Amino acid sequence: MLIAIVVILAIAIVIVLILAGIYNGLVGARNQVKNAWAQIDVQLKRRHDLIPNLTETVKGYMQHERGTLEAVTNARTMAIKASDSGVAAQAKAEGELSQALGRLFAVAENYPDLKASQNFLALQEELTSTENKISFSRQFYNDSVLQYNNKTQMFPSNIIASMGGFKAGEFFEVTDTVERDAPKVSFS
Amino acid sequence: MWEQIRDNQTRSVILVVALGFMLILLGSFLGQALLGDWSIGLLLALLIWIVMTLVGYFQGDSILLSLSKARKIGPEDIPRIYNVVEEMKIASGMEKMPDIYIVDDPAMNAFATGRDKNHTSLAVTSGLLQKLSRDELQGVVGHEMAHIRNRDVLLMAMCSILLGTIVIIAWYGSRMLFFSGGTRRSSSDGGGGAQIIILLVAVGLMILAPIMAQFIYLAISRKREYLADASSALYTRYPEGLASALEKIAASTEQLKSANNATAPMYILNPFRKSGRVAEDLSSTHPPISERIRILRAMAGNISLAGYESAYNQSHKGGGGIIPGSALVAGDAALKQDHADSAVTPSEKERAREASDVLWKLHKYQEITCNCGLKFKIPPDFHSDHFACPRCGTVHSL
Numbered sequence: 001m002l003i004a005i006v007v008i009l010a011i012a013i014v015i016v017l018i019l020a021g022i023y024n025g026l027v028g029a030r031n032q033v034k035n036a037w038a039q040i041d042v043q044l045k046r047r048h049d050l051i052p053n054l055t056e057t058v059k060g061y062m063q064h065e066r067g068t069l070e071a072v073t074n075a076r077t078m079a080i081k082a083s084d085s086g087v088a089a090q091a092k093a094e095g096e097l098s099q100a101l102g103r104l105f106a107v108a109e110n111y112p113d114l115k116a117s118q119n120f121l122a123l124q125e126e127l128t129s130t131e132n133k134i135s136f137s138r139q140f141y142n143d144s145v146l147q148y149n150n151k152t153q154m155f156p157s158n159i160i161a162s163m164g165g166f167k168a169g170e171f172f173e174v175t176d177t178v179e180r181d182a183p184k185v186s187f188s
Numbered sequence: 189m190w191e192q193i194r195d196n197q198t199r200s201v202i203l204v205v206a207l208g209f210m211l212i213l214l215g216s217f218l219g220q221a222l223l224g225d226w227s228i229g230l231l232l233a234l235l236i237w238i239v240m241t242l243v244g245y246f247q248g249d250s251i252l253l254s255l256s257k258a259r260k261i262g263p264e265d266i267p268r269i270y271n272v273v274e275e276m277k278i279a280s281g282m283e284k285m286p287d288i289y290i291v292d293d294p295a296m297n298a299f300a301t302g303r304d305k306n307h308t309s310l311a312v313t314s315g316l317l318q319k320l321s322r323d324e325l326q327g328v329v330g331h332e333m334a335h336i337r338n339r340d341v342l343l344m345a346m347c348s349i350l351l352g353t354i355v356i357i358a359w360y361g362s363r364m365l366f367f368s369g370g371t372r373r374s375s376s377d378g379g380g381g382a383q384i385i386i387l388l389v390a391v392g393l394m395i396l397a398p399i400m401a402q403f404i405y406l407a408i409s410r411k412r413e414y415l416a417d418a419s420s421a422l423y424t425r426y427p428e429g430l431a432s433a434l435e436k437i438a439a440s441t442e443q444l445k446s447a448n449n450a451t452a453p454m455y456i457l458n459p460f461r462k463s464g465r466v467a468e469d470l471s472s473t474h475p476p477i478s479e480r481i482r483i484l485r486a487m488a489g490n491i492s493l494a495g496y497e498s499a500y501n502q503s504h505k506g507g508g509g510i511i512p513g514s515a516l517v518a519g520d521a522a523l524k525q526d527h528a529d530s531a532v533t534p535s536e537k538e539r540a541r542e543a544s545d546v547l548w549k550l551h552k553y554q555e556i557t558c559n560c561g562l563k564f565k566i567p568p569d570f571h572s573d574h575f576a577c578p579r580c581g582t583v584h585s586l
Binding site: 032039122126129133136144 | 267268271272274275276278279280281423425
């Protein structure tokens with residue numbers, strides 16, 4: 001009799017421990033997703049801060065490229081506006097900003113004076129690196145989301161997930177085909 | 189996808205335990221042979237090991253960095269390397285930025301140190317900065333980051349300390365045996381057969397233990413190199429970067445001046461390799477470089493640990509894989525397509541100037557540019573407070 005109680009108690013304790021482990025794993029994965037998202041945010045803000053510097057530097061050299069410069073400025077404004085309207089909308093706006101910046105750097109190839117400017121080179125390094133950092137933090141974010149989503153959907157952790165209200169995370173996807181299109185440069 | 193780290197940890201622990209067992213065996217047999225007591229020998233061996241481990245744990249990174257004459261640089265010195273490291277820090281999901289050091293050496297190499305995630309540093313030689321493009325640098329930094337992330341750095345440091353202890357004990361033991369052994373035998377003739385057997389075992393262990401330990405150590409080290417390559421490809425999503433960097437490093441003939449046997453496994457490439465030799469299978473801290481390049485290139489579009497594993501298996505028929513099964517379930521990732529950033533990499537000449545300028549600055553040389561375009565580097569112990577430009581005659585005051 002006593003043995004039976006002890007056995008049942010032991011099994012109960014083991015089950016509770018397993019459930020706690022699964023729950024903690026889910027919380028950890030969700031926190032990692034949140035943290036990864038914060039990383040992307042840091043880099044996006046940094047890019048927004050660098051752009052006014054860039055347009056200021058470039059303005060003097062590129063009198064004939066008003067359109068390209070304005071596109072960058074507008075895309076930045078749109079991206080800042082989209083900051084708190086969900087992952088998908090933000091990804092779209094930031095994708096457009098990347099595209100506009102890419103075009104600006106492509107056009108800059110035609111201005112040797114600009115390309116020789118130390119200030120411009122430093123800014124170009126910073127912006128390219130920020131662009132890389134954005135894509136690397138996006139990569140890490142998506143990996144974290146995948147890991148988290150797997151946990152919320154796979155047995156047995158999905159049971160705990162649905163009980164604890166763990167919702168699947170959203171991937172940060174960029175419409176690659178549009179973003180990576182080669183910019184059109186006119187040599188007029 | 190980050191789970192392979194834990195899996196690898198257990199596998200390495202077994203090897204470390206084997207190394208530790210070797211130390212215990214050696215210590216106790218030597219104690220019996222030399223001092224006539226198992227426990228004293230064992231205790232001495234453990235004491236030496238504990239002291240060396242403590243020193244290695246808390247001072248190891250600074251000792252290593254100062255041995256290789258590395259100098260710390262900040263974000264402003266060479267923004268490119270700082271940015272590349274930060275990019276890889278983000279890609280690997282590390283929380284804290286490692287300190288970056290530069291080693292003034294034309295040889296191309298890099299290494300990472302650090303006992304935990306809050307105390308990490310990463311060193312590159314100036315030769316590496318000069319000769320690698322941005323993508324290649326990224327691959328190398330990714331490889332070093334992977335060593336930090338996978339906790340290889342600490343493990344390898346601890347292993348090399350264990351190995352070092354075994355070697356030191358064996359070395360001193362053999363010296364003591366030669367000197368005391370003779371006198372002991374003549375004074376007390378009746379040692380008996382047991383004493384002779386113990387002596388023989390001790391001598392055998394003294395010869396074999398360092399060799400065995402070396403092989404265990406190398407086995408751990410090589411596995412970790414493959415895993416770091418795989419992780420680097422995963423971080424950068426561009427295995428070609430690391431592959432072509434390895435190619436360039438392999439082609440260069442410079443040997444690192446400040447490396448020694450103890451620090452060799454820390455580098456991305458074995459600093460002692462003889463040029464022209466490819467096959468160095470069991471006696472090398474690193475897998476053959478041609479092999480590493482071939483695997484990276486064979487990954488082609490399949491950028492994942494599973495992709496690396498299958499590429500590895502293509503060239504290694506049979507035998508265990510590199511990456512534990514639990515890590516292989518994670519989804520594949522697409523190859524990074526855009527490589528616009530190669531436009532940002534300055535030319536090799538500019539990179540050489542960039543690296544040397546920083547080194548002058550780190551040695552506290554003052555830089556002055558004359559109106560005629562000539563640049564001067566004034567040493568910190570320059571005796572006068574002014575000098576004249578030899579080209580245009582302008583006098584500069586300091």
